[in-house]
Amino acid sequence: MSDEYGAPLRYFNLLGRGELKANRISVAFIAVSVILGGVIAYLVSMNTELQRTNLELQGQRVMYGYPNADGVFVSENAIPERHLISFVSVFLDNFYNFTPESSFTNANEAMRLMSSRLRAVQEDTLKIVAKQSAEQQITQVFVRTSPYKIETTPQGYIVSFQAFRYRATLNTVFAKSKFDVKLLLKPVKPSKHFEWAIVADDLQTQEIIK
Template sequence: MSDKYGVPLRYFNLLGRGELSANRISVAFIAIALLLSAVIAFLINVNIELQRTNAELQGKRIMYGYPNAEGIFISENEIPERHLAAFTGVFLDNFYNFTPESSFTNANESLRLMSSRLRAVQEEPLKVVAKQSAQQQITQVFVRTTPYKFETTPQGYIVSFQALRYRATLNTVFGKAKFDVKLLLKPVKPSKHFEWAVVADDMQTQEITQ
């Protein structure tokens, strides 16, 4: 066929080969892009997992010093039961035990050992009891009668025990009652104000009538 009637056939062949090469390049480019996207996504997931694992390990490495029975501080990454027992004893001494002279001081100290949630509930009743103690010369003694029982929960540590409460005025006992007590202790970051690294977050008392 003469070239004067149109584009020579060899040009069509060249154009076809060019389009085929371009298509192959496009397919290869798309494949490479998909592969790179998959690699990037994989690396991002690996980085996230490494950060999570590192944060978890860092948390396990954090250790605080808790005094033992001799007053020597021992580094531990979990709050030992002896520390919970010591805090509970101090809290109960201030919350339940008072004389007319110490009622306000004890009330304020027990409020300091509470979480903000429990403090909002107990502050007003404690002030009323402290005022009654000072005005009516009431002394209260709270004596634990059973060992502490400890339970670890997602909310914190539950300390359970039984106790006797005595109330007296002018050396005359006018009230005696027995109670089941449950105290929820919540871990907090140690500070000058929260030197125990725990606070009282909730408490339940039920009188034993039998």
């Protein structure tokens, strides 16, 4: 009867096995796709989290080395006090201490350590003082007489102290004054020109009259 009215039963068995195999392949493909999708989603999530963490850490990192007492540069996430004090010492040595031979060089170096705002205020005066020093053979010495006091403000770092200023010509001191000094330091992006990563942004002095 089966041979007369339809295909042999073995063909149906072959077709059934083929459909079953195809179904199994489809199921396996779907399973693999789901697994791969899950793995990709996990990797994307991990990468996103790493990027977010890296951005957070970048805000805490300092991409600049500050010298310690041994002169070794160490990366820190805040400007250390020793660096501020070293900068102030170098700035004052150039701004206030000079001889007739070094007056112009010192004035130029002091201006290089200033912000554009402070330079606009001090440039003419520094040039006049340097010229007087060279022409009249004036030597000036600035000696700090109190410890540095450092305050952190939204504007920058305020360094205050007291100092004596001596002026001499031909090895004879002709002027001696005592001052209260306040120096505002402003952080800047480090570069070849601003290798200290800070500049002097304001300078206030008040003579102490006994």
